[in-house]
Every structure is written in structure tokens, then in C-alpha cells.
Amino acid sequence: MRYISTRGQAPARDFEDVLLAGLAEDGGLFLPETWPVLSAGEWRALRGLPYAELSARLMALFTGPGIPEAELLRMTRAAYGGFGHAATAPLVQIEPNLFSLELFHGPTLAFKDMAMQLLGLLFDHVLEKRGERITIVAATSGDTGSAAIEACRDRAAIDMVVLHPEGRTSEVQRRQMTTVLSSNIHNIAVQGSFDDCQDLVKAMFGDVPFRQEMRLSAVNSINWARIAAQVPYYAYAALALGAPDRPVAFSVPTGNFGNVLAAWVARRMGLPVETLIVGANRNDILARFLVSNDMSMLPVEPSLSPSMDIQVSSNFERLLFELLGRDPVATADIMTRFRAEGRMPVPDAAWKQATTLFAGFTLSDEGTLEEIRRLYAESAYLADPHTAIGTAAARALRPQDCSIPVVVAATAHPAKFPDAVEQATGFRPPLPARLADLYQREERFAVMPGALADIEAAVRAHARRNAA
């Protein structure tokens, strides 16, 4: 399996190179040169497999022979063995034909663990084989950071710097990152938004001498391995509900567009996915695009679903590339104009094609609280604010054919956002026992305004300190 860049100026790479590179040298994102497609019979043969086995089988299609399937299976068993639920990602029925795919039973209580626990082991495998070390720079609106830290802490071959927007995560999210005092981890609170953090990460990758000097790598969903590792749970849910012999729809609370893109990939691989519903909070650039082809940037505004407070959704570029018939020149041109003009000029035909599968939905903070309250009262289901946007979107935009089950990606545990959940229900969800002393633990992080040169100096200093 080879990977190509959406901007067409980087050489094709294999999976291991793509894992370590994170972002392509031309600023584009890697995608498989050709999509692996399974026949209905091949999908049927995967029904009923335990999650770790399904994940290894599907990941093998993306890693290629460089990582033997037996080795992958060892990794997936290790990655998911410690999850707080025997099913890894249980499918819970909330209402007739409405299901919650709970992706938050990993160590940091958000869907990011589903990919990140595996990525940590993939990095170990490749770095050990090559005798290399890397510096990971990550941007987070709250969940990627702690999941990445948990997956890569105390690794001798990995230095990691995590940028989060100061004061814009929940306290639980911040503490999950800043109380990990491992010497290879450094947290920086940037005085800005998540988009500023993500721009800094991309700018560091764009600074080629710095990128090479530090051997930069990424764990955000710009890294193809993140998307690949998120595909199996969509297959797991679809197969459990009767695919490939019965279609399903997914509703995904969306920010950086990585999670819903993984569902699109599952469809591209042959699963019968009828609709992909994109749920957004007030930072609804993607929903506006889907409703009216208006992909125009507005300032990021804080909301009760802070992990989705994003305007520049990295992974949209991967979909755009596909919508444009895999034309890298047109993709690069549109992305450049988006950054320069703040509005993405998506050709009407491409937009129309997107709307045949994707549907966009926006929910205010008041609506989010109301949905959490309703779910708790009517279905005895406690949802976090992100998941609640997904369930509200599913109810609003489900396929007309009511027999098609809709699966909502439940992306975070309600205890990560106790203030919002308490505001809605009067009930403050407790953290699991292993995190019970989170509020008493020592925190360590730097606060920085976010000038690229200063952040690069901090990354360099951290890597030197840790290597010494």
C-alpha cells in the first residue's frame, strides 16, 4: 500500500513513512493511492469478530506487509485490552433504531484513545525497527492531547509537545494533560484558539530545516494512521447491525473532520453507509458548507462542546481531494485560497456531490443542554455535550427510511464535562476511580502567546532537555 499527498508534490510513501512523517512535505495530507475494497462476502466473514481482531484485519489493509498481521494483532490486543468495557466500543440502543457507539471507554475517556492507544504501539514498533527517535508536536482542543500523552508517555524514543488553547478546555481535560509529569511530555497553553494551535503545528512542519532537525511527527488526524485506526469501529457497528446486508447511517459530532472521514473511508471500502450526519456547535463552518456551500471562516467561539470549537477542519482537505476527482492542483489551489481569503471556493458540482451523502446540523449551547436533559429523562442515557449534538443531529436528519439504523458516535464520557452535564441534569457524573484524585494532582505547563519562533524554541529546548 502506497500513499500520495492531496497536493501532489510529495513522493509516494509506504505506511511506516507516512506514520512518521505525519504531514506531507508539500503541506498536503496523505491518502491511500488506491482504496482497499471488500466484497460483501468478505465483510460478512468479519461479523462477530472481537474488536481487536477486526481492527487488526482492517489495519493490515492499510499497513501492507511491512507490519505482519500477527504483529498487528498483538498490538491491537494490547491497545484495547485495558479498555473499561469488554466490547471495547459497545453499541447501546437509546431509542428505536438509534444507537450510541460508545468510543469513550479508553484511558482518557474520549474517542481519541481508540486510535491513539494503537498509534503509540505502532510508533514503538517502527522506531525500534529503525533505531530512530522523533519529536511529536500536537495541537488539541482538549481530547487529542491527553490521549496522545497517555499513549506516548515515558517512551525513550519520543519527545512530545502538546499545545492547547489556554482556558478553552474543560478543567478535567486540562488536568488530564498537565498532571502527567513524565519527562518526555511538555504541555504549552497557547494564548489563542485551537485553530491557532493547529496553525502553529502546521507551521512547524512547514519550516523544513526545523522539521528535519527535530524529526517532527504528528498524532493529530493530519496523520493518516489516526484515520486508519478509526475505521474499524464504524465497521464494527455496521456489521453488528446487519451490514453488508442492511444499510446504516452515522451521526458524528464534528470538528476537525477526522472522525466522520473515517466513516466515509469505511463506506469507500464497501460498507453500505446511507448517510453521514455532521453535527456542529456554533462553530459550524462544516454544517454551513453542507447546507449552502458556505465554507467561510468566522472567529472561533467558546461553547459547551469545547473539543469542537474549530473553524479550520484539517481533514476536509482529504474529502475535497476526492470530490475533485483526486486533482492535486485544484485541491492545492482551493486550500491556498481558503487560507488567503477565509472562504473556500468549492465548485458547485463538488458541493452537490458532497450533499448526496453528508448532511450538516448545527446546535446551540441551549439546544445541547436540552438534548442532554431529554436523553436523560426519556432514555435514562447520560450523554456528554459532544455526543448530545450527535444524537440531536441524528434525530433531525435521519434517513427517511425509518428502518435504517442510525449510529451516533459517542465521542466522550460525560464525566469529562461535568459542569455542562450538571447544568442539564442536576447530576454531576463522577470520574472513574483511577482519576478520582485528578483535582489534587500537581499540574505542570507553560503559558505562551503563540509566536512561532518562541514555540519552536520551546520544542527544541524540551527535546534537548529530555535527550540529555
Ligand SMILES: Cc1ncc(COP(=O)(O)O)c(C=O)c1O
Ligand atoms: C469529544 C469530541 N467530540 C468530537 C470531536 C470532533 O471530532 P473530529 O475532530 O474528528 O471531527 C472531538 C475532537 O476531535 C472530540 O474531542
Ligand SMILES: N[C@@H](CCOP(=O)(O)O)C(=O)O
Ligand atoms: N477535538 C480535537 C481536536 C484535534 O483533532 P484531531 O482529531 O485532529 O487530533 C481535540 O480534542 O484535540
